[in-house]
Amino acid sequence: MARGTRESPPTSIQATVIEEMRGRIISGAVEPGTLLSELALAEEYGVSRTPVREALKQLQTEGLVEIRPRVGTFVTIPSRREITELFEMKELLEGAAARLLAQRGRVPEVDLLEANLRESDEAVARDDRERYAELVHDFHDLLVRGADNHKLEAHYRTLMNQLAYPRLVMTSLNRPGRPFESDREHHRVLELVLAKDGDSAERVMREHVRESRRALLAGLPVIGDGPGSR
Amino acid sequence: MARGTRESPPTSIQATVIEEMRGRIISGAVEPGTLLSELALAEEYGVSRTPVREALKQLQTEGLVEIRPRVGTFVTIPSRREITELFEMKELLEGAAARLLAQRGRVPEVDLLEANLRESDEAVARDDRERYAELVHDFHDLLVRGADNHKLEAHYRTLMNQLAYPRLVMTSLNRPGRPFESDREHHRVLELVLAKDGDSAERVMREHVRESRRALLAGLPVIGDGPGSR
DNA sequence: TTACGATCTCTTGCATGCCAGAGCCGTAGC
DNA sequence: GCTACGGCTCTGGCATGCAAGAGATCGTAA
Known part of the structure; x- marks a missing residue:
């Protein structure tokens, strides 16, 4: 679940990506509906797709993004x-x-x-x-x-x-x-x-x-x- | 979030693993505290570690398992x-x-x-x-x-x-x-x-x-x- | 001009291999 | 007998490569 704070020591890469992306989404730095490409994010953070992928998956369960299989991951547009x-x-x-x-x-x-x-x-x-x-x-x-x-x-x-x-x-x-x-x-x-x-x-x-x-x-x-x- | 039902057509491997494992845990088929090895589960389901890994990650956000980095993934023991x-x-x-x-x-x-x-x-x-x-x-x-x-x-x-x-x-x-x-x-x-x-x-x-x-x-x-x- | 279709590119899904950290067990020294 | 240390094994974290599906694009034919 959403852990807004805590846990600085065991900073795994994916945890970093999760916090970063979550911050961007809830602050509105990225517009709802935006495509979040695994590859693009991986390059931006200088890591491989794997941790990015897992981060996005968690953000999906938090309801912040929507993963459309084989299509793309998008920032959720709340109805x-x-x-x-x-x-x-x-x-x-x-x-x-x-x-x-x-x-x-x-x-x-x-x-x-x-x-x-x-x-x-x-x-x-x-x-x-x-x-x-x-x-x-x-x-x-x-x-x-x-x-x-x-x-x-x-x-x-x-x-x-x-x-x-x-x-x-x-x-x-x-x-x-x-x-x-x-x-x-x-x-x-x-x-x-x-x-x-x-x-x-x-x-x-x-x-x-x-x-x-x-x-x-x-x-x-x-x-x-x-x-x-x- | 917990989707107990729905979604049979787009049955991705990880979705299958998630449902299966979730069922086992909430039914008590696996005891709380049990170690769930990615490798063992992958072999059991005849798939690679990747989808198993992502499934366990989701189950963690649902609070059903606890992933201790570099140690193992365990069925949650509720306090x-x-x-x-x-x-x-x-x-x-x-x-x-x-x-x-x-x-x-x-x-x-x-x-x-x-x-x-x-x-x-x-x-x-x-x-x-x-x-x-x-x-x-x-x-x-x-x-x-x-x-x-x-x-x-x-x-x-x-x-x-x-x-x-x-x-x-x-x-x-x-x-x-x-x-x-x-x-x-x-x-x-x-x-x-x-x-x-x-x-x-x-x-x-x-x-x-x-x-x-x-x-x-x-x-x-x-x-x-x-x-x-x- | 429009509608259809093949292709081409981008996306994620999955498999695999390597690496580092944690814990365990055996052994050696006290 | 007890303690401490060293290696061994198992764990997940991460990188990478390939495959398949979806969608856009562009060309062609009506």
């Missing part, structure tokens, strides 16, 4: 349906994370979340959307980590990679008033977590995800449906 | 912690599936679920635990499919494969009275789905999963903690 599904999963998993975190009580992640919100308030106050986007990312990341369920975390990361989320956050934050609302919603969630009210924390977190999705899709150009909407 | 996490995810995803299904209204899967419960009642009545175990599996499968969210379904399948669930179901059903309770809980869930009460369907489904987990762990021998509990 509208898939995006909807991904947001459903985001809502689901983050909601669950909020619940689990609330059940755990005061753990280090909660302190970090409080610090995050303090800085978020400042960023919103001075309308620093760039910085606030980072803080939003950190907030959600901390929440999921705080749930202390590695499976949940791994699957969450995989799904968010498919959304290429970092690119999208800015879109939603550019809507007037959205940063302020977002920040307030974060506060409500954390309050409920501190109150150890798992049920409510989950519910409010879900609402927050739905709101952010709405804000995002409203500011997004229409995306052509990919071929794979069944 | 107690991982099992707990997997059940948390099961509760989460099946609960969400129940909610989503309830929102969809009367779809074909609902009819199939009703048929499933009719047969389940009979199986329980005549104490046919073998058959009832199958029906339980179908029930949960239908529920998740009925949620009509491919991402949810794919991740659910992956997680359940890690649990090697089919092997476990019988354990819980051997507890006196458990089949009857289980069947009744299924009925309650479906009733709420039919009433389109998503909130309650999710809540009851979660309770059901927790109950089945309890029944299962109670009848299970203590498993030694794997090394990989971080």
Whole structure:
């Protein structure tokens, strides 16, 4: 599954290729639909096709590329349906994370979340959307980590990679008033977590995800449906 | 992701190996901890190491095997912690599936679920635990499919494969009275789905999963903690 | 001008060979 | 008897070469 961090010592070639390519895809450095030739990548990285091939195969299972046998490997173009599904999963998993975190009580992640919100308030106050986007990312990341369920975390990361989320956050934050609302919603969630009210924390977190999705899709150009909407 | 079914025409060698090995692992035909040598498997299937290697790599991302570089590939031994996490995810995803299904209204899967419960009642009545175990599996499968969210379904399948669930179901059903309770809980869930009460369907489904987990762990021998509990 | 077809090129799938790291086992020294 | 060391064997990591399928392209014929 998506291991965004960790493991620097046993840097096998394919692990390097995986991280590199994953970074390019989720950052948008390579456009969806782009052909990723094994040979071209191998030459670019100065390695043989084998590790590249294995890296692409893993990225396929992560849903980031699509390997069409004997044709080519392409950066996945998410269909509208898939995006909807991904947001459903985001809502689901983050909601669950909020619940689990609330059940755990005061753990280090909660302190970090409080610090995050303090800085978020400042960023919103001075309308620093760039910085606030980072803080939003950190907030959600901390929440999921705080749930202390590695499976949940791994699957969450995989799904968010498919959304290429970092690119999208800015879109939603550019809507007037959205940063302020977002920040307030974060506060409500954390309050409920501190109150150890798992049920409510989950519910409010879900609402927050739905709101952010709405804000995002409203500011997004229409995306052509990919071929794979069944 | 785990594609349990589909895709017979483009049967590449590695796809064959993946399905075969996955089947062996989740059915318990190979013990957890077993060494899976690339060379041995290649000879067994009469192919070269390459497709075997790629198959094992995919099974690793599915969490079914663990590749220790330069050492060997082993069937994953889930730690107690991982099992707990997997059940948390099961509760989460099946609960969400129940909610989503309830929102969809009367779809074909609902009819199939009703048929499933009719047969389940009979199986329980005549104490046919073998058959009832199958029906339980179908029930949960239908529920998740009925949620009509491919991402949810794919991740659910992956997680359940890690649990090697089919092997476990019988354990819980051997507890006196458990089949009857289980069947009744299924009925309650479906009733709420039919009433389109998503909130309650999710809540009851979660309770059901927790109950089945309890029944299962109670009848299970203590498993030694794997090394990989971080 | 258009439609069809052969060919040609690019793609991945698979086989094979070599290499380095890890672990094991036997042996030698204490 | 115990410990430490050295080689041996097994493991996967990687490089490379060939084959087959898919798609584009260009020429030819209607």
